[in-house]
Amino acid sequence: xxxxxxxxxxxxxxxxxxxxxxxxxxxxxxxxxxxxxxxxxxxxxxxxxxxxxxxxxxxxxxxxxxxxxxxxxxxxxxxxxxxxxxxxxxxxxxxxxxxxxxxxxxxxxxxxxxxxxxxxxxxxxxx
Numbered sequence: 001x002x003x004x005x006x007x008x009x010x011x012x013x014x015x016x017x018x019x020x021x022x023x024x025x026x027x028x029x030x031x032x033x034x035x036x037x038x039x040x041x042x043x044x045x046x047x048x049x050x051x052x053x054x055x056x057x058x059x060x061x062x063x064x065x066x067x068x069x070x071x072x073x074x075x076x077x078x079x080x081x082x083x084x085x086x087x088x089x090x091x092x093x094x095x096x097x098x099x100x101x102x103x104x105x106x107x108x109x110x111x112x113x114x115x116x117x118x119x120x121x122x123x124x125x126x127x
Contacts, residue, residue, distance in 0.1 A: 002026035002116050004096045009121030012086055016125070020081040022096030022118055029077040030054070033101045036070065036081050037111060038092035038123075048094070050106045051079060059106040063089075086125045093120040 008020040020036070035050035049060045049070040058070050069082040079096065097114040099107060 002098075004098060004116055004118035006094065006096045006118045006121040009094060009123045011124045011126065014086060014088055014125055014127050016086050017082070017084045018086065018123060020083065020094055020096075020121060020123070022079045022081075024077045024079075024096075024098060027098065027100075027116070030074045031100050032098040032115075033103075033105075033107045034070075034072060034079045035097045035099070035107065035109075035114065036079075036094055037097060038090075038094045039120075040089075040092040043092075045095070045111050046092075047108070047111075049081065050108065052104045052106045053101065054104055057104065057106040059108055083123070086123075088125045088127045090123060091125050092123060094123050095120045 003025045036048040037045045039045045051070045055072045067085045072079045096118040098116045099114045
């Protein structure tokens with residue numbers, strides 16, 4: 001059974017930081033590129049960041065570039081999204097996703113092409 005379990009969400013003031021983690025089981029982790037999406041109330045899912053299979057390549061959505069950092073540990077089977085200088089517009093449910101890829105790059109794929117999703121973790125940034 002494949003499981004993606006997110007943790008680390010919560011409530012923080014604008015300008016603060018949070019660290020989200022996602023632990024993966026049930027697949028060969030190093031065969032999967034990973035990504036985070038988020039969904040704000042009343043809005044569609046939005047790509048946040050992705051990371052390639054070996055962790056050397058990343059992509060970021062423009063609004064989080066320079067504030068968020070995505071990393072992975074293939075031994076611990078985790079991905080970590082460090083979120084700094086948080087803004088109220090970052091408020092959303094954040095979802096960890098996985099897609100099996102041959103390419104080592106960080107994917108820029110639409111939401112439906114990801115193979116597995118976590119249950120999501122709430123991030124709330126107060127002004």
